[in-house]
Structures are given as structure tokens and as C-alpha cells.
Amino acid sequence: MTRRGEAVEVEVVELREIAGEITNHMLTGFPSGELAAVIDRVLAADGIIAVTPVFAASYSGLFKSFFDVLDVDALVGKPVLLAATAGTPRHSLVIDHAMRPLFAYLRALVTPTGVMAASEDFGTAGLAGRVDRAADEFAALVLAGGQGAVAGLGPSGEESGRVSGTTDRFDAVTDFASLLGDQLR
Amino acid sequence: MEFGIFTIGDVTTDPTNGRTPSENERIKATVAIARKAEEVGLDVFATGQHHNPPFVAPANPPILLASLAAQTERLVLSTSTTLITTTDPVRIAEDYSYLQHLADGRVDLMMGRGNTGPVYPWFGKDIREGVPLAVENYHLLRRLWREENLTWEGKYRTPLQGFTAMPRPLDGVAPFVWHGSIRTPEIAEQAAFYGDGFFHNNIFWPMRHTKQMVDLYRRRFEFYGHGQADQAIVGLGGQVFMRPNSQDAVREFRPYFDNAPVYGHGPSLEDFARETPLTVGSPQQVIERYAAMADHVGDYQRQLFLIDHAGLPQETVLEQIEMLGTEVVPELRRIADARRPAHVPATAPTHAQLIEAGESSPNAHVNPAARNAQSEAARQSREGARA
Numbered sequence: 283m284t285r286r287g288e289a290v291e292v293e294v295v296e297l298r299e300i301a302g303e304i305t306n307h308m309l310t311g312f313p314s315g316e317l318a319a320v321i322d323r324v325l326a327a328d329g330i331i332a333v334t335p336v337f338a339a340s341y342s343g344l345f346k347s348f349f350d351v352l353d354v355d356a357l358v359g360k361p362v363l364l365a366a367t368a369g370t371p372r373h374s375l376v377i378d379h380a381m382r383p384l385f386a387y388l389r390a391l392v393t394p395t396g397v398m399a400a401s402e403d404f405g406t407a408g409l410a411g412r413v414d415r416a417a418d419e420f421a422a423l424v425l426a427g428g429q430g431a432v433a434g435l436g437p438s439g440e441e442s443g444r445v446s447g448t449t450d451r452f453d454a455v456t457d458f459a460s461l462l463g464d465q466l467r
Numbered sequence: 468m469e470f471g472i473f474t475i476g477d478v479t480t481d482p483t484n485g486r487t488p489s490e491n492e493r494i495k496a497t498v499a500i501a502r503k504a505e506e507v508g509l510d511v512f513a514t515g516q517h518h519n520p521p522f523v524a525p526a527n528p529p530i531l532l533a534s535l536a537a538q539t540e541r542l543v544l545s546t547s548t549t550l551i552t553t554t555d556p557v558r559i560a561e562d563y564s565y566l567q568h569l570a571d572g573r574v575d576l577m578m579g580r581g582n583t584g585p586v587y588p589w590f591g592k593d594i595r596e597g598v599p600l601a602v603e604n605y606h607l608l609r610r611l612w613r614e615e616n617l618t619w620e621g622k623y624r625t626p627l628q629g630f631t632a633m634p635r636p637l638d639g640v641a642p643f644v645w646h647g648s649i650r651t652p653e654i655a656e657q658a659a660f661y662g663d664g665f666f667h668n669n670i671f672w673p674m675r676h677t678k679q680m681v682d683l684y685r686r687r688f689e690f691y692g693h694g695q696a697d698q699a700i701v702g703l704g705g706q707v708f709m710r711p712n713s714q715d716a717v718r719e720f721r722p723y724f725d726n727a728p729v730y731g732h733g734p735s736l737e738d739f740a741r742e743t744p745l746t747v748g749s750p751q752q753v754i755e756r757y758a759a760m761a762d763h764v765g766d767y768q769r770q771l772f773l774i775d776h777a778g779l780p781q782e783t784v785l786e787q788i789e790m791l792g793t794e795v796v797p798e799l800r801r802i803a804d805a806r807r808p809a810h811v812p813a814t815a816p817t818h819a820q821l822i823e824a825g826e827s828s829p830n831a832h833v834n835p836a837a838r839n840a841q842s843e844a845a846r847q848s849r850e851g852a853r854a
Contacts, residue, residue, distance in 0.1 A: 306734040309732070310739070
């Protein structure tokens with residue numbers, strides 16, 4: 283991306299540090315403490331690299347909990363690169379069988395290449411090659427501006443009823459007369 | 468400003484001794500709570516409407532409120548909330564009009580949609596239609612209270628032909644209505660459209676969220692021509708536990724907090740108290756916290772406290788109401804009166820005020836926004852003619 287003249291800022295969010303706040307959000311329905319700021323930064327990012335360890339043949343519960351407390355529309359059209367670590371290469375399909383459906387539901391733009399690193403992959407040329415290929419795809423999505431880079435071919439986010447952000451949209455009010463419809467004769 | 472208590476009639480086991488009140492105990496306790504509220508000088512008692520355990524709030528609030536009307540003299544009897552989605556508007560119109568007569572007008576009510584899916588099908592409704600049900604049913608309710616020989620057709624109930632709900636509202640004045648919603652902008656918009664009150668039950672929410680909902684309502688209240696944004700009628704929820712010494716309050720309330728059905732087993736009492744209106748401490752701490760609410764949402768008209776919940780013993784609940792009435796509310800009332808500008812209403816309109824306001828009140832009209840728009844257009848054309 284820097285070769286294209288774009289500055290890149292990378293910020294790492296460790297869910298461990300906000301694990302308690304994620305649980306509290308799940309129970310109370312609102313973010314407290316550092317979590318609110320983290321969610322704001324995730325929503326503002328041009329792209330997300332989402333990484334989880336494999337636990338019991340899937341993403342960790344903590345990883346899922348973070349995406350559970352985000353608004354369902356939070357990641358619509360957001361470029362995402364998926365990656366996972368595992369103790370054995372037999373977990374290699376976790377990215378495609380567990381993570382990819384989650385992000386498809388969230389309507390994120392996920393790169394075709396995911397990066398799985400089992401213990402035996404570390405330090406091998408194959409892993410570095412997959413990282414490069416995924417990074418190349420991810421950079422292209424980010425530079426293209428994610429969803430909406432090509433306008434006019436389909437319904438806009440607004441029209442399809444889902445736009446990135448949170449559901450608390452207090453500025454776009456539906457005029458009440460239109461909600462009343464026929465009742466206003 | 469009006470202060471009161473609201474209850475949802477939860478039957479909850481006391482976590483400190485494992486004791487669960489019977490339904491009969493809890494129902495009788497609710498009556499005692501309301502009587503205590505009047506005795507110590509609170510202004511409002513509001514009950515929820517519930518159809519499922521672990522609640523014994525009445526399925527039809529006027530049953531409880533009619534009994535209270537006979538046992539009190541001054542208390543405003545209200546709801547928190549009346550389910551406008553699953554209750555036939557014809558029954559709401561008739562039951563609350565009847566209550567108005569029994570209570571000599573000491574009645575207003577708060578519309579809510581209910582938030583548990585299973586309730587809807589018990590009454591032949593679908594929760595996915597929650598907002599459209601609230602919209603159609605409430606508009607019909609307004610007409611039932613204001614029109615006789617009503618002929619009506621809609622989507623959610625059988626049509627009406629020349630129907631007159633009876634009895635007619637006391638003195639021909641429909642009760643004042645609040646609309647309660649926690650996170651649905653359409654409901655704030657609905658309250659604004661009619662010039663009704665908006666109640667944000669913020670007890671489980673941070674002020675930044677409450678402020679956004681109230682701001683939306685105020686902005687749209689002005690847009691629909693009912694007055695300035697700061698004249699809109701706003702109510703908030705609250706939750707407190709007090710002892711003269713704040714450490715005692717925290718120690719006594721903590722087991723109830725830690726095991727409460729809604730937020731228990733999650734955040735610490737301290738975290739939750741920081742983020743939400745929950746205040747556990749001395750009466751002075753409660754005064755300071757609640758006196759500052761108006762800094763966030765503007766001068767508002769009604770503050771209701773949740774007091775009888777989470778398994779707290781009845782004796783403790785009555786002590787809390789006593790402290791509210793004798794130590795907290797007089798001071799909060801004084802502070803609110805001192806800071807409120809003269810053009811901002813002190814309370815939601817009372818029955819007497821609605822009679823006196825007559826046609827000039829939005830409450831007198833089915834669609835006051837349309838009427839405001841017409842008179843504004845007429846004013847502009849007069850001014851145009853003069854120029």
C-alpha cells in the first residue's frame with residue numbers, strides 16, 4: 283500500500299485485555315470502559331485483519347463474543363483478512379468452514395486467501411507466501427475503498443437496508459406520517 | 468417536576484435468604500408500596516402490564532389502579548407500560564376512561580411495545596410487527612377517545628362501524644399519554660408527532676444513549692409545531708438504594724445486585740453504577756446524581772424510580788420509599804424548580820390543565836401536527852398579505 287503512496291497505520295487490538303468488558307456487554311447490552319473506544323476504532327478502520335487461535339475446531343469463544351456484541355451492520359462492506367493459528371494442520375479448514383460464514387453473514391468483504399498457521403508452518407516458506415498473497419488481496423480491497431467503490435450497479439447500502447455502523451441512527455428519522463400511511467385519511 | 472415509583476411486579480427470590488414471596492404477598496405488597504408513595508409525598512405510581520411469570524404486574528393495569536384510586540387521594544396513577552401492541556385499543560380506550568372517572572382524572576399512561584417475543588402470539592400478534600402495531604393501534608386509540616360514531620378500518624383488528632367507546636373520557640378530555648422506548652427511534656418520533664410525552668427508561672443504559680433518544684424526541688417535537696424543543700415532555704427512569712452511610716448501602720445492596728435477573732453475574736456494582744443511573748449510597752449522593760440528569764437531557768418533567776425489585780424485602784422497599792419521599796425528593800424538587808426556565812412546563816399536563824387548555828393543547832386533537840401545520844400556513848399567508 284505504501285508503494286501506492288498511501289500511509290498505513292496498523293493498530294493491534296488484543297481481545298484478552300477487554301475480555302471482561304466483552305462479557306459485560308453481552309449481559310448488559312452496552313459497551314463499557316475501553317470496549318466502547320475499541321469498537322469505535324474497529325468501525326473507523328479501512329480494513330480489519332481478524333485473527334483467532336483455533337479452539338475445539340473453531341474460532342475461540344472470546345473471538346466470537348467480540349463479533350457478537352458488534353452491531354449486525356458494523357462490518358458491512360469492510361475489507362477483512364482472516365487468519366488463525368492452530369496446534370495441528372488438521373485444523374486448516376477452520377478459516378473456510380467457521381470464520382468465512384461468520385463474516386459472510388456480517389457482509390464483510392473477505393479476501394479469497396486466508397492465512398492458517400499451524401505449529402509446523404511457522405518458519406516455512408509456504409506460510410510466508412500465503413501471507414504475501416493474502417496481504418496483496420487485502421491491500422487491493424482496502425485501496426479500492428471497500429464496498430461502494432463502483433457505484434450504480436446495485437442498490438446502495440441505504441437501499442439494501444444495511445449500512446456500516448450501528449443501528450442507533452438518530453439523525454435519519456422516518457417521517458411519522460409515512461408510518462401512519464392509510465390511517466391518516 | 469413530578470417524582471414517583473414504577474414497578475414491574477417481579478417475583479424474585481431474595482438472594483440473601485432464599486425466600487420467594489407468594490403471588491398474593493407480592494400483589495398486596497404492591498398496593499402497600501403505592502399507598503406509602505402517597506403517604507411520603509411522592510407524585511406518581513406506575514405499574515407495568517405483564518402476562519407471564521416471574522411477574523405479577525396486572526395483565527390489565529386499570530384493575531390495580533382502580534383499587535389504588537379508592538385508597539389514595541393525590542397520587543397520579545400511571546403505567547409502565549401499557550402494551551399497545553398486544554392489547555386491543557378498544558379495551559384500552561374503555562378501561563382507562565373508566566379509570567379516569569373512578570380516579571377523578573388522576574390518570575395518565577405510558578405506551579410500550581413489550582420486549583418478549585412469546586407474549587405476542589398469546590394475543591394473536593407477531594413481534595416482527597411490533598412497530599406497525601404500535602403505530603396503528605395508538606392512532607386508533609386516539610380516535611376512540613376523541614371521536615364518537617367512529618368508522619374505522621385497519622390492518623390489525625376488525626373494522627369498526629359507527630362505534631362509540633364507552634364511557635367517554637372524563638370531562639371529554641383524553642388522558643395524557645407517554646410513549647416509552649429504550650432504543651427505537653420510531654417511538655420517539657411517534658411521541659413527538661402527537662405532542663405526547665416521551666419516557667426513556669434508562670435504568671440499564673448509559674446516559675450517552677439516553678441523551679440521543681431524548682434529543683431526537685425534543686427535535687421532532689419542535690419540528691411538528693408543538694412548541695420549542697425544551698418544552699417537550701420528558702420522563703426518565705432511575706434506580707437507587709440508600710442508607711444514611713453509603714458503605715452500608717453498598718454492602719446491603721450488593722447481593723441483590725449480583726444476583727439480579729437483568730444484570731446479575733455480569734459487571735460489578737461499581738462499574739454498572741458508573742455507567743447507568745443506578746446509585747447506591749447516601750441520600751445526598753442520590754440527590755447529587757439525579758439533580759445532574761437535567762444537565763444531560765434538559766429540564767424534564769417526570770422522574771420514576773424502580774425500588775421494589777431483585778428480591779428486596781418489602782420492609783426494605785418501604786424504607787427506601789420513605790427516604791425518597793422525606794429526604795431526596797423535596798431537595799430534587801427544589802433544585803429542579805430553581806433551574807427550570809419559566810417557559811418550560813413543570814409537569815406533564817394534568818387533567819385540570821388539559822381541561823383549561825382546551826383546543827390549544829395537542830392532547831385535544833387526533834392529529835395535532837396537521838393542525839399546527841395548517842395554522843402555521845395560515846399565519847404565513849396573513850403575513851404575506853400584509854407585506
